[in-house]
Amino acid sequence: MSEFNDLVPNGDWLPTSPSPSPSSRALISSLRADTFGWPAHLEEANESTCKNLVVEPQEHVNWSNSVGNDGAQTGAMTNQTVNVSAPSKQNTSSRGGLMERMAARTGFNVSRLNTDGLRPSFVSQNQEIKSPYMSIAAGLSPSILLYSPVMLYNSLTILPQVSPPTGLLPCASGNESRSVMLTTEAADKMNETAFGTNISSYLSFNPIMETGGVNEFQIEGSVDPNNSLQLHSMEATQNEQICNEKTDIPMFTEEDVRGSDKNPEVRAFNAVGGSTEHPPSLEKQQNEGAAGDTSVEDGHNWIKYGENQVKGSEYPRSFYKCTHPNCLVKKEIARYHQGHVTEVIYNGAHKHPKPQPNQISGPGSSSSFGDLQLDYVDPTGTGVNSDLALETVQQGPTAGGLKRKNDNLEAISFAALHSEYCRGAATLHSNDAQLGSADDVDIASIFSTEGDDHGTRGSPPLDCDDGGDDPESKIRKIEADATDTSSVSRSTKQPRIVVETISEVDVIEDGYRWRKYGQKLVKGNPNPRSYYKCTTSGCSVRKHVERSPFDQMSVITSYDGKHNHDAPEARSSIQVSSIASIYRSNPITTNAQDQVGRPEPKQLQKTSRRYGRGPPFGSTSGFNSFETNQQQGLTGPSMTGFNSDQHQFSVPAYPYPGWPQPVNDAGFVLPEGEPMPNPNMNYSNASSTYQQTMNGLPPGPQM
DNA sequence: CGAATTTGACCCGCGC
DNA sequence: GCGCGGGTCAAATTCG
Ligand SMILES: [Zn+2]
Numbered sequence A: 001m002s003e004f005n006d007l008v009p010n011g012d013w014l015p016t017s018p019s020p021s022p023s024s025r026a027l028i029s030s031l032r033a034d035t036f037g038w039p040a041h042l043e044e045a046n047e048s049t050c051k052n053l054v055v056e057p058q059e060h061v062n063w064s065n066s067v068g069n070d071g072a073q074t075g076a077m078t079n080q081t082v083n084v085s086a087p088s089k090q091n092t093s094s095r096g097g098l099m100e101r102m103a104a105r106t107g108f109n110v111s112r113l114n115t116d117g118l119r120p121s122f123v124s125q126n127q128e129i130k131s132p133y134m135s136i137a138a139g140l141s142p143s144i145l146l147y148s149p150v151m152l153y154n155s156l157t158i159l160p161q162v163s164p165p166t167g168l169l170p171c172a173s174g175n176e177s178r179s180v181m182l183t184t185e186a187a188d189k190m191n192e193t194a195f196g197t198n199i200s201s202y203l204s205f206n207p208i209m210e211t212g213g214v215n216e217f218q219i220e221g222s223v224d225p226n227n228s229l230q231l232h233s234m235e236a237t238q239n240e241q242i243c244n245e246k247t248d249i250p251m252f253t254e255e256d257v258r259g260s261d262k263n264p265e266v267r268a269f270n271a272v273g274g275s276t277e278h279p280p281s282l283e284k285q286q287n288e289g290a291a292g293d294t295s296v297e298d299g300h301n302w303i304k305y306g307e308n309q310v311k312g313s314e315y316p317r318s319f320y321k322c323t324h325p326n327c328l329v330k331k332e333i334a335r336y337h338q339g340h341v342t343e344v345i346y347n348g349a350h351k352h353p354k355p356q357p358n359q360i361s362g363p364g365s366s367s368s369f370g371d372l373q374l375d376y377v378d379p380t381g382t383g384v385n386s387d388l389a390l391e392t393v394q395q396g397p398t399a400g401g402l403k404r405k406n407d408n409l410e411a412i413s414f415a416a417l418h419s420e421y422c423r424g425a426a427t428l429h430s431n432d433a434q435l436g437s438a439d440d441v442d443i444a445s446i447f448s449t450e451g452d453d454h455g456t457r458g459s460p461p462l463d464c465d466d467g468g469d470d471p472e473s474k475i476r477k478i479e480a481d482a483t484d485t486s487s488v489s490r491s492t493k494q495p496r497i498v499v500e501t502i503s504e505v506d507v508i509e510d511g512y513r514w515r516k517y518g519q520k521l522v523k524g525n526p527n528p529r530s531y532y533k534c535t536t537s538g539c540s541v542r543k544h545v546e547r548s549p550f551d552q553m554s555v556i557t558s559y560d561g562k563h564n565h566d567a568p569e570a571r572s573s574i575q576v577s578s579i580a581s582i583y584r585s586n587p588i589t590t591n592a593q594d595q596v597g598r599p600e601p602k603q604l605q606k607t608s609r610r611y612g613r614g615p616p617f618g619s620t621s622g623f624n625s626f627e628t629n630q631q632q633g634l635t636g637p638s639m640t641g642f643n644s645d646q647h648q649f650s651v652p653a654y655p656y657p658g659w660p661q662p663v664n665d666a667g668f669v670l671p672e673g674e675p676m677p678n679p680n681m682n683y684s685n686a687s688s689t690y691q692q693t694m695n696g697l698p699p700g701p702q703m
Numbered sequence B: 001c002g003a004a005t006t007t008g009a010c011c012c013g014c015g016c
Numbered sequence C: 001g002c003g004c005g006g007g008t009c010a011a012a013t014t015c016g
Helices: A003-013 A026-033 A036-055 A068-076 A093-108 A121-126 A142-147 A153-163 A185-195 A254-262 A280-293 A471-484 A592-597 A602-609 A630-635 A686-696
Strands: A133-136 A202-209 A215-220 A302-308 A316-322 A332-336 A343-346 A374-375 A391-395 A412-414 A426-428 A496-502 A514-522 A525-534 A544-547 A554-560
Touching: none
Parallel strands: A133 A426, A343 A374, A391 A426, A391 A496
Antiparallel strands: A133 A343, A133 A374, A202 A215, A302 A316, A316 A332, A332 A343, A374 A426, A391 A412, A412 A496, A496 A554, A514 A525, A525 A544, A544 A554
């Protein structure tokens, strides 16, 4: 891909190079003009955004996005140079003007940041991710979410299931699969340190697996004198809605959690379970895990309130709750791929400001690990209605796979699927450079959520419900919900799938070809929304793509309708595999995968450079928008396909007629069929996710 | 020249 | 009824 080369210049692959590209990030930085350190900026920016979100969702404005062209840029994470002044030359011309405009509008200079490596681990470290989205830790593929216990449950959903009284959550295990998570004290200690705050209480959470599928969790909590934490061990066995095997997730009632909140922090969580299985390295993992968890630092203090094992993963999944009083935000941290991939799922958005750095504790803080992070945020906590989304990280060139440069892989993208209507969002980040094989890992996930309630009882976790594991069902729900929602645009009553992808590239490949037919600014998001139609004749599927106002890195793609055809061969390129390194700015040892997908669709290519025109600012809306490269990015290639072939993980099949099945190479990772909760599944491509989701959907109207 | 994108205008639903 | 906002259309533009 010569393209890359082209991109490169802009892309700021070089660490030092100023980033010419107008990445949204830059904008962000500009916003916060003060600092230049990326991370700092981000954080701040995020905060601001977050606040905005919480308070006034619509005001998130700061982000500019896009890196479209620059997709290549990803690499530059480390360096994040902010170019204050200059618009990127490359795309340039127009952009410069845009920049100026932007500045004019905003009143301040919009500097460009190299978005490229956005979300490097460091970013995550402190900054909160205010986005309502959850981040899924590395190693997890969005798909995982689908399949894995983790995703599936939104805190919201989960909570309901938990029996409040007991505080214990029975995970249902349809299977006995649940493994118990043990946390080591070490971890606890880790946490302590990490937290720096008072952590005195220990919780031990023991899921007890009883055969039968009913799991009992026992929670043991010790509280520090100082802390008021109180966890009580409780046993609960629930019969009914138990999450399927997948759900190893320890569940606590919100109350429990809240209670925990009160506590400064729960250090450790031990699972005492009866049948618990400990992976050999489990303890270690835990330690790491705990510590590792920290990798996902987001600037908030977290209390670990649970942990469980993840199928297919050596590492346990840790559950954390924001220690801020009344804050319901939770997050889950899991690692995959030998720890290279860290999945962080946030549930909810913080309504409160981040604690000061010193005080920050929590799992997430450490950055080192996190190769891949999946963040899932549940808006619930926030009160913000955010959609639930999963984000997966994509490697590769822009969505299509632009980003890779040479060996260093920089592009990262996350893709997430979520129903818009859902309130949570998940983000998957991969930081790992190593994923060598891992690279392959694609992370894709689909969320379906139903909205509302946050933790309320109403809806059982997706996973759980239905018969099970069907992703379909989940998806369907989503659709249904979506459709129900008024939000769905008039014209389409078709199911809408929302995928959030973290990537510098705006366009996410999903295996289909799209033609852009419009763009505009949408209220509440400084980033323009681009509208695409499926180019396949007879197919009315449309999608719109926009950068999340909360997280520049994340690209939210909403699909309306169902394809009546298979995905074009394409497969472009992009693999979604997550590459952690990106974040870190480390050169990634990319994997073949990335390369695999390669052939980028024309469009993609174009995207990077093509249109010299000015930035696309939404014509209609009056938002201030920052300049964005995005345009291009967005415009880009419509092809999307993720390669998953290489993934180690097999994707469960989803047989849904009407929907394109995932192609391996091209990028369809997931075979159609219902997704089984495979451990293996963990990694999937965003695209695959999309497809899966799609598959799950009822056959769309065929043309 | 064809294909794809850009972008302002138009349409429509919704809330006030 | 009016304005707002989102979605779509289509002429103009750009690029290969
Ligand atoms: Zn189609």
